[in-house]
Amino acid sequence: MFVPALLCNSGSDTMVSPASHPLLLTLLLLSHFTFCISYSRPKALLAPISYDESTSLYSINLGNKNSLLLDLENSVFWIDCVNTSYSSPTLSLVRCRSAVCNMASVCNSLICDGGAPPGCSTCYGPPSPVCQNSSCSPPISNSAISTSTTSTLWTDTFPVLSTDGRNPGSIVDVPNFPFACADDLLIRNNSVPAGVVGDAALSQAKIALPSQLAAKLSLKRKFTYCLPATSNGKGVLFFGDSPIVFLPNIDFSNSFQYTPLLTDPSQPDSYMIDITGISVDGVKLNIDLNLLKIKDGTGSTVGGTIITSTERYTQLESSIYDELAREFKAAAHARGIKDAPAVSPFDTCFDGSTVSGTRLGAAVPEIDLSLKGSGGVVWRIFGANSVVSVQDDKVVCLAFLRRKQYETRAVVVGTFQQQDALMQFDLATSRLGFLSSLLGSMATCSDFNFTSSV
Incomplete structure (x- = not known):
């Protein structure tokens, strides 16, 4: 489980006077130092890339949980919340006109709202993950089929895989991560590889994955990918800054x-x-x-x-x-x-x-x-x-x-x-x-x- 770096701040509030308890101060500093090493933020994250020959599309696996279309043009990370029956104890609705909603303005080849924040949802049926009254409703897209639609914005905790640039590391939980819930319009009719449940938005938008992961985990705002030529092996996507080492031991x-x-x-x-x-x-x-x-x-x-x-x-x-x-x-x-x-x-x-x-x-x-x-x-x-x-x-x-x-x-x-x-x-x-x-x-x-x- 990811522990925020604020737990490792040098200034720590305490009820004990360090001057009057030097031994306790030493133990506290030692344990605090060890704790910070164990729970320091990763410098980079990792996602395997798969190639699907039937669609000629690539997908990534985010934290061994969600298979998502690799999409440079999409700006909002979205998941099909109908067929996947999305639910989570940390799920939280993003209200329209909130700070997170205002950040969700997008402008790519399929969608451009002119910098205006998304509007407010009005539902004409019972509430569901894909429609909540007065919620933030950003436009989302699937570049593979040049199609866009509206959605409902939420935040949740998502697992991602850390890396040292040579191997996978531990799973890191990213809290309060914005994503959109959508119906299955954008993944119908075999328009995405089998098993893909959403879209990994990799554009330059503030709400897209690269900027959000960088902001949440204090990573360098960059990502690097390597697309495999066939479906027989996995490619790799790095978020952040790290060595880029391939077998046998070549750092590129x-x-x-x-x-x-x-x-x-x-x-x-x-x-x-x-x-x-x-x-x-x-x-x-x-x-x-x-x-x-x-x-x-x-x-x-x-x-x-x-x-x-x-x-x-x-x-x-x-x-x-x-x-x-x-x-x-x-x-x-x-x-x-x-x-x-x-x-x-x-x-x-x-x-x-x-x-x-x-x-x-x-x-x-x-x-x-x-x-x-x-x-x-x-x-x-x-x-x-x-x-x-x-x-x-x-x-x-x-x-x-x-x-x-x-x-x-x-x-x-x-x-x-x-x-x-x-x-x-x-x-x-x-x-x-x-x-x-x-x-x-x-x-x-x-x-x-x-x-x-x-």
Whole structure:
């Protein structure tokens, strides 16, 4: 059970005069010191990540209790309180116009309330976990299906797993943690992996998991994840600041390149970066760089690059995709790789028998994303993250798609390009740290040691 750090304050009220009881003072100080060591706050928290092949989505397990969709775009942590019959002795309703409710304003790609606090619920039936009169009712979303709805905000104590960066530690109870109760609208029709009961809101919003965990446990306001490439192993999500150690004993915490996280005033909860150019095998693409800039002032979000956790393959504005595919084909042909007919949903495919393999994936042209940052920041995409094998490995396709019809960003970075990479979202310094592939170090995202150290 987590004990708040205020129990370890140096100034402790006591009815005993230390001056008149020196031996007692020594014993008190010794026991107090030992107590503080035993119950000090963790520096980091841990959650295993699972990949579901049927939905191409990722989920995390929070404190061995709740399986939640990994969602960078959602701002309010929510749980389906209908099918899960949610109940708890520490459950407390959040009233509208309260301080917690005022903090629950959200603005992402699916929802934007303009900074206004959520409204008050009015129920037209008997009270339930998903509807209570005069309660705080924030909007919630599921980015995987681009759907939102309203909810009822509560607080409760939630267990999370601590870590030293090498192994799992003890369970920590986080008190008075805000979350939303919802019906099953956002998880119907197999729209999330089996067993998922809610959404792990990982956006930049004040009420989202990263900021709330940091505030409740005095953690660094950052999180790092590593997405597994298959469903056979677990990836890992760290909250806070710690070593990042994978088997056999490789610490990747000092291996990051950094690029600023941009802020779009019309979508401040989301994670955006500045791509300044794209190259294939060293050849710079002739693209309209103005497309890569965030436009504002029109009321709609257009241009720029957003990072997602619910789209599988990176989407590109059509002219950018055409230029990438053209240059990738030319570079592939120069390597002796032959074309193959397109395989939906991919437009650019190759004969798998003409593609050899390396420890970094298929031996195909390298794609470089040049990013804003000091000293030249480059996200290099090797074969493991640039092409996908289909039709029993007979065909290899460029794992990029034209952007969806209603998508307004020029680039939407998908999870295929992030798998077996380290992605660190540092909210305190507004920067993204990344290591584009662990494969070059003979590691994968499934190499974290989940054997407990306690």
